[in-house]
Amino acid sequence: MEDARKLLESLPVELQSQVLRSVSLKTLTTLQVGGPAALVCPIRNPEQALRFQDLALNHDFPVFILGGGSNVLADDRGFGGLILQVATENLEQTGDTVRAGAGMSFDGLIERTLDMGLTGLEFASGIPGTLGGALVGNAGCYGHEIGEFLVEALLLRPDGRLEKAGPEDFGFRYRETDLRETGTVVLEAVLRLRQGNVEQAAVLRREKIRDRQAKHPVDLPSAGSWFRNLPAAEPQGRRRAAGALLEKAGAKDMHEGDARVFAKHANMIVNTGNATSSDVLKLAARMKKAVLEKFGVDLVEEVRYLRP
Ligand SMILES: Cc1cc2nc3c(=O)[nH]c(=O)nc-3n(C[C@H](O)[C@H](O)[C@H](O)COP(=O)(O)OP(=O)(O)OC[C@H]3O[C@@H](n4cnc5c(N)ncnc54)[C@H](O)[C@@H]3O)c2cc1C
Secondary structure, eight states: OOOHHHHHHTSOHHHHTTOEEEEEGGGTSTTOOOOEEEEEEEEOSHHHHHHHHHHHHHTTOOEEEESSOTTEEEOTTOEEEEEEEEOOOOEEEETTEEEEETTSBHHHHHHHHHHTTOBSGGGGTTOOSBHHHHHHTTOEETTEEGGGGEEEEEEEOTTSOEEEEOHHHHTOBTTBOTTTTTTOEEEEEEEEOBOOOHHHHHHHHHHHHHHHHHHSOSSSOEEEESBOOBOOSSTTSOOBOHHHHHHHTTGGGOEETTEEEOTTOTTEEEEOSSOOHHHHHHHHHHHHHHHHHHHOOOOOBOSEEEOO
C-alpha cells in the first residue's frame, strides 16, 4: 500500500484540491471518537465518485464509505485509507416521486418533501445521518423502514461500474441490506411518496422529534442504538427491544472512562467527554456479556466499527 501523500500526488491538480488530509474522525462521526483519517474525498457527483474510487482501486488503498457518521465507531488510531464522504445533495420532484442525492441529510429530506406536498417519511423525523446511510442500513422506527419507499437507486460498484438498482438489489431487511458490506456507494435514490395530508404529517413529524428529544441523548455525542433489537417471539409480533434486556442486566450503571450507557436508554452509549474507542469497545463488550450471562442472548452490534 502506498502512502497517502503519494496517492494524492497521482491525482490531477483540480481533484487534489478537493481532498482533505488528516481529518479527525471525531469531527466526522456523531459519537465524536476516533483518530485522523488520512484522506477524505467528498463526493458531490458520480464522476467525482468514479475518479476517487478508481484511484483507490489502482493503488490498492482501503476505502470506507461515510455518510453522516451517525452509526459508526471510529478507532483512535484513525484510518489510513481513503474515506469517500458522500455529499451528493440534488433534489428533484416528479409527481409523487423524488430523486435525491444520497448525501442529503435524511431529516432535511423529510422536511423538504413535506414542503413539496409529499408525505410518507415523517415517521422517521429526527433520525440523524444521510439518505445514503439510511438506505444502506434500512433505517427505520415505529414499525416503518426507508426501504418501503425506494423505487430505484444509482450505485457505484467497487469495480467502477455505475449501475441502476431496484429494491430487490438492496434486499432490505431489519437494519440491513445486501449492500452494506460490499463497498458499493449509493449516489442517489428515487423514492415514491404520497400526495397526502401535509398538515397532519407535519404534526406527526413534530411529535416524533419531541419524542426523540425526550428519550435520546440530544446534548451528548452518541451513535444511536448500539445493538439490534431481537426477533419477535411470535411470527407477526414486534421485535423485542435490546434496551429492555440491557436495562434488566444492569447496563445503565456501566461506564468505561468517558464512555457511559445513556441514563434514559440502556442500548445507547454516550461520550461524556473524551471517550476513546477502546473505552467504547470495552463498555459494549461488558453490556453484551451482561445480557448473555443473564438471558443467554447474544446481542448483535448495529453500529459499524471503522478499523484502523
Ligand atoms: C441519536 C440517534 C438516534 C438514532 N435513531 C435511529 C433510528 O431511530 N432508527 C435507525 O434506523 N437508526 C437510528 N440511528 C442510527 C443512524 O442515524 C442511522 O443508521 C443512519 O441512517 C445512518 O446514516 P449515516 O449517513 O450517518 O451513515 P454512516 O454512519 O455514515 O454509515 C453507516 C453505514 O452506512 C454506510 N454508508 C453510509 N452512506 C453510504 C452511501 N451513500 N453508500 C453506501 N454506503 C453508505 C457506511 O459505510 C456504514 O457502513 C440513530 C443515531 C443516533 C445518533
